[in-house]
Structure formats: C-alpha cells, structure tokens
Amino acid sequence: MNRVGIEKLHLYLSTLCLDMRDLAAARDKDPDKVVSDYLIDRRTLLPPWEDTVTFGANAAVPIIAEEDRDAIGLLVVGTESSVDFGKPISTNIHRALKLGPNVRNFETKHACYSGVAALDTAVNYVASGHNRGKKALVISTDFSRMHLGLKEEFVMGGVSAAVLVSDQPKLVEFETMKKGTWTLDTYDTFRPSAKHEVGNNEVSLYSYLDALEGAYRDYLESAGGKVDFDAYFRFLVYHTPFAGMAFQAHRTLTNLFSPKPRPELKADFDRRVRPALKYSRQAGSTYGSSNFAGIMSILTGDTPPADGDRIGFYAYGSGAVGEFYSGRILGGAVELAKAGKLDAEIARRRVLPVAEYEKLEQLRESYIENPDFTPDRAAHNGLYDEHYRGRGRLVLAGVKDFYRTYEWS
Amino acid sequence: MTKQEVIDVIKKNIVENLDDIKAEDIDPMKSMADYGANSLDIIEVVSCTMRELNIKIPRAELADIKNIDQLADRFVQNMNQSPQA
CATH class of the missing domain: 3.40.47.10 (Thiolase/Chalcone synthase)
Incomplete structure (x- = not known):
C-alpha cells in the first residue's frame, strides 16, 4: 500500500462576513452568551456572484500549480448545497481549474460527512495504487440557506476547502x-x-x-x-x-x-x-x-x-x-500551511451590517431554482472592484435558461 | 431504585454541570433550560446520569422530553425493562 496524506491544503472563507455580536444585538440576545455558547465570532457570507461552484474553486486556486494540473487523476467534490440535482458541480470546477480530460470526477453527498466521504475516496485511490502515481483533488463546498430570525440563525455560515491528496504527503x-x-x-x-x-x-x-x-x-x-x-x-x-x-x-x-x-x-x-x-x-x-x-x-x-x-x-x-x-x-x-497567508485573507473580509446581510440573504434565496438572473456586481458598494477584479477569483457571470456561466475576475 | 432517587441523581448532575445552582432549588416539573442550561449542558447532564444509573438509551430518543420529571420517568421505564444485575 502507498503512503497517503495531504500534500496541499487551502481554505476559503469568502470576502464577506457577519459579526455574531451584531446579530445577537439585532435579535435581542446577549452577545457575550451567544459567542461563548456557540464559539462563533463571525460567520461567512457569500456575495451575489458566488455560489457553491465558485466557493469550491476559489479554495483550490491558490494551491493548484501547473504541474498539479497534469498530475491530478481524480476530482471529488463533497457538498450538500449543489446547484443541480443531476449535473455534479465537480464538472464546473473541473473546467474552471483547467484540469485534463483523463480525470474521474463526481460529487459526494452525505450532509456534513460529504467532505470526508470525498477524502476517503481519494485516500483509497492513492493508497491502493490504482492512482498509477497520480494525485487526487478533494474539494468541500457548502453554504447555509436563509434562516432570518430563526433560532438556528446563530449557527449558519460556510467554509470551503481544497485538499490535494497524494503519495507524497507534506502536511x-x-x-x-x-x-x-x-x-x-x-x-x-x-x-x-x-x-x-x-x-x-x-x-x-x-x-x-x-x-x-x-x-x-x-x-x-x-x-x-x-x-x-x-x-x-x-x-x-x-x-x-x-x-x-x-x-x-x-x-x-x-x-x-x-x-x-x-x-x-x-x-x-x-x-x-x-x-x-x-x-x-x-x-x-x-x-x-x-x-x-x-x-x-x-x-x-x-x-x-x-x-x-x-x-x-x-x-x-x-x-x-x-x-x-x-x-x-x-x-x-x-511552514507550508502558513505560507498560504490565510489569516491575512480572512482579515480583509468586509463585515456587513445586519440589515445588509438580511437583504443579501433574501437576494440569494431568490436565485435558487431561478432560470434567469445576472448577479449585480455593483452590490455592496465596490466589493467586486476591491476583492475580485484582477484577483483571479472564479465568479458566477449569470444564469440563462438554467445554464450557468462562470468566469475569472 | 425509586423515581425520587433517579431525580436526585439528575439533580446532582445538574449541580455539577451548571454554575451557581443548588439541588434543593431545582423543581422537577421545570426543564433544565429554566435553570440556564443550554442544549449542550442538557445533553451532558443526561449522559452523566445514564452512565451513573448504568442504563443506555439512544440519545436521539430523548430529544422530545420536556422536563426533569419526564426524564426521570423515561429512565425508570428503561431500568424496569432491563433490570440491572
């Protein structure tokens, strides 16, 4: 059996967030108790032009080097928040990341276990030797639905992960x-x-x-x-x-x-x-x-x-x-993990006021199962220019007759 | 073991897991949430009590119980079904 483990790893927490103390205050809860019970300081929010496809792909971008593209033989995406019941978002991500054609790809679903179901598939692929020297890319991408005013509202959010699994683990x-x-x-x-x-x-x-x-x-x-x-x-x-x-x-x-x-x-x-x-x-x-x-x-x-x-x-x-x-x-x-400079990226996220977060969640819900829409890049007062334009992030350009189009910012 | 003894074990575990509460102040007709317990505290009190009473009920079956008295009933019922050696 081959050695197997994580060669590269990166997380993506988007460019927007909500401070849980602000939310607690807006919902007449004790901010200190909310933070100490749930141990959540801020939760991720996705701008209108991000979905589970972009959220997953943007975790992978910083760690996929040119040589990795040729070396990846398996792409598994774990999610319970897919944008399609048939077509797996691993196909959208495969195209966005410019991986080669001889790659097996599929989606795994099992609520919050989907990421580790994907990981385990990748681990077995590499450990068994069936990989013939190739690597596996695992992506986990999930995001909560709208829960305005509900008690679950304090435990929503999301983070995506990209994990390169190989027989030369480094982490x-x-x-x-x-x-x-x-x-x-x-x-x-x-x-x-x-x-x-x-x-x-x-x-x-x-x-x-x-x-x-x-x-x-x-x-x-x-x-x-x-x-x-x-x-x-x-x-x-x-x-x-x-x-x-x-x-x-x-x-x-x-x-x-x-x-x-x-x-x-x-x-x-x-x-x-x-x-x-x-x-x-x-x-x-x-x-x-x-x-x-x-x-x-x-x-x-x-x-x-x-x-x-x-x-x-x-x-x-x-x-x-x-x-x-x-x-x-x-x-x-x-050293390898710190080189990803994730903390600096997270520190740059914009904190939305509660009223703006509520509007965003309502807008995002209107996109679900919507056959035609174009995300408004002018939303959130310059966020696109500040965090996306020229920064090489994947964004949703639009949806027409249910066909989704993505592009690099 | 009597129901009262089961209630006493539950009370003892509430005292051990929550801050600033005395056993004599706990009314079994109330829920642990009335004494400031969050979901996680309740789950811990239930787990500790089951361990102490040497009973095992799938935790998922306990989710709808409303107060300490009902919890004691459920524990007593389990003890009667499978008498401990």
Whole structure:
C-alpha cells in the first residue's frame, strides 16, 4: 500500500462576513452568551456572484500549480448545497481549474460527512495504487440557506476547502488502517428541497454524540491494543456544526474514557481541542470542511505542533454517519500551511451590517431554482472592484435558461 | 431504585454541570433550560446520569422530553425493562 496524506491544503472563507455580536444585538440576545455558547465570532457570507461552484474553486486556486494540473487523476467534490440535482458541480470546477480530460470526477453527498466521504475516496485511490502515481483533488463546498430570525440563525455560515491528496504527503499522513464508523437512519437535519434546510437541533446533537461514541469504539477496535485517550492524540478535531459543539464532543469522550474534574477537562480542551477551532470561529458552520478547517487551524495556530503529533478526527453527517480516524503531522507542515497567508485573507473580509446581510440573504434565496438572473456586481458598494477584479477569483457571470456561466475576475 | 432517587441523581448532575445552582432549588416539573442550561449542558447532564444509573438509551430518543420529571420517568421505564444485575 502507498503512503497517503495531504500534500496541499487551502481554505476559503469568502470576502464577506457577519459579526455574531451584531446579530445577537439585532435579535435581542446577549452577545457575550451567544459567542461563548456557540464559539462563533463571525460567520461567512457569500456575495451575489458566488455560489457553491465558485466557493469550491476559489479554495483550490491558490494551491493548484501547473504541474498539479497534469498530475491530478481524480476530482471529488463533497457538498450538500449543489446547484443541480443531476449535473455534479465537480464538472464546473473541473473546467474552471483547467484540469485534463483523463480525470474521474463526481460529487459526494452525505450532509456534513460529504467532505470526508470525498477524502476517503481519494485516500483509497492513492493508497491502493490504482492512482498509477497520480494525485487526487478533494474539494468541500457548502453554504447555509436563509434562516432570518430563526433560532438556528446563530449557527449558519460556510467554509470551503481544497485538499490535494497524494503519495507524497507534506502536511498530514493518514493512518489508513485505523478507522471507526457508525451509522443510523434518522431525520436530524436535512434538506428536502433546494431552499429548505430543516430539522431538530436536539435530535441532531444527540445523534452526533451517539455517532461519536459508536465510531470511537469502532476506531479502538481497528487500532488494536490499548489507546490511552489522554496520551494517544495530541490534538482532536471534532466536526463543528458550530465550534461550541467540539467542547461537548470532547466532554463526552473524556467522561467515557478518561473522566476528570471540570477544571482539568477545560484545561485539556484548551490544550488539545481549542487549537483546531480557529477557523470555525470565523466561518460559522463548517459543514463538510470541518476536519480540513481543523487541520489548518492547528498548523497555523499560536502553539506550533511537533512533527509526528497525532490528530484524532471525528466527522459527522446528519442522516446519519459518524467516522473516527487519525493522522500524523509531518515535518515542515507548519511552514507550508502558513505560507498560504490565510489569516491575512480572512482579515480583509468586509463585515456587513445586519440589515445588509438580511437583504443579501433574501437576494440569494431568490436565485435558487431561478432560470434567469445576472448577479449585480455593483452590490455592496465596490466589493467586486476591491476583492475580485484582477484577483483571479472564479465568479458566477449569470444564469440563462438554467445554464450557468462562470468566469475569472 | 425509586423515581425520587433517579431525580436526585439528575439533580446532582445538574449541580455539577451548571454554575451557581443548588439541588434543593431545582423543581422537577421545570426543564433544565429554566435553570440556564443550554442544549449542550442538557445533553451532558443526561449522559452523566445514564452512565451513573448504568442504563443506555439512544440519545436521539430523548430529544422530545420536556422536563426533569419526564426524564426521570423515561429512565425508570428503561431500568424496569432491563433490570440491572
């Protein structure tokens, strides 16, 4: 079996965001409590000329070099927010990124598990040797629907990720034989139409935790021998429908496998889990990109990890499936990750006032299933000129008779 | 174990997981949310209590329970169905 892991990784958090304290104030909630419960500072917003195609492609642009284009043999896009029920957006992204014709492409769907379903396909493609030396590009791209005034409004958002998987990993190498999985048929959160994103929050939180426990126990069996929960994983990247959920996930595994008093639990959370939350705090819900946002957070964080540090990953998709797997950080990963200058890009995002955010969400909803529209590039007072024109980002030019046209800004 | 004893275990776990609350101030006819618990706190109290009572109910089946008294009923029902050794 080939070695396999992440050679390159980049995230994209768009060019617009909403400050959660502003939203809390507008909805008569305590801003401090909203931020401390959900651990979200800002959530991503997409301007009218971005959709899940551009959102995904724009994550990949900074990391795909000319030699990668020829080396990629597989493109898998994970999403639950596709713009078409038949044609996969992997085809739009394939064209936009100018990949070669001998590339297999398709979309994966399983709520927030879609990104790791795509990753696992790529990992198996490379590890098995069926890749014949080629690489796989995994893209995860998801964005929430409109939730104005609803209680879920505080845990919406999105982040896209592009992950180049190969037999020459440079950031994280996966331990492919260690993996635990758990499945249950449930309706916790789901998207029964292109506009609806519905469900029951409590059912979803409970399913998430049932799946975590089930997947982790299955992982322990696959790992063989004894796993000391405190010592085995230097970091834990839990799926983050909102970053605050990571605390509950960690509390659940800790109580099962290494119970400790609350102050010690909090200290352990700060040391092993909080470093993975940097970008989910800026994105809001991270959907299928959760685990990738976690890796990038750890690698670019204030406490640099050491070579060989093990990360335990938990992925969850409503519906539901849970998966626990692991990987190890490779030497030089921190420098490579920081070279992407993601923090500077995020700092440049424009913060929208709540009223403007509400208008934007209503406009974006009017685009769903709309056969003819042209996104207004004059919206948001010069945003296009400032963040797009000449910057080589993919944008939606327009939709005519349902045909979508994209171009580079 | 009586229902009252189950309620006492739930109360103890509420006290351990929430800030600034005493067991004697908790009314079982109220929900944990009435005492400032968010969804995550409630889930933790439920998980800790199930572990202590040595019962296992899929968490997803507990989502519609409205107050502490109903939660105790559900736990007692489970204990009667599968008596612990």
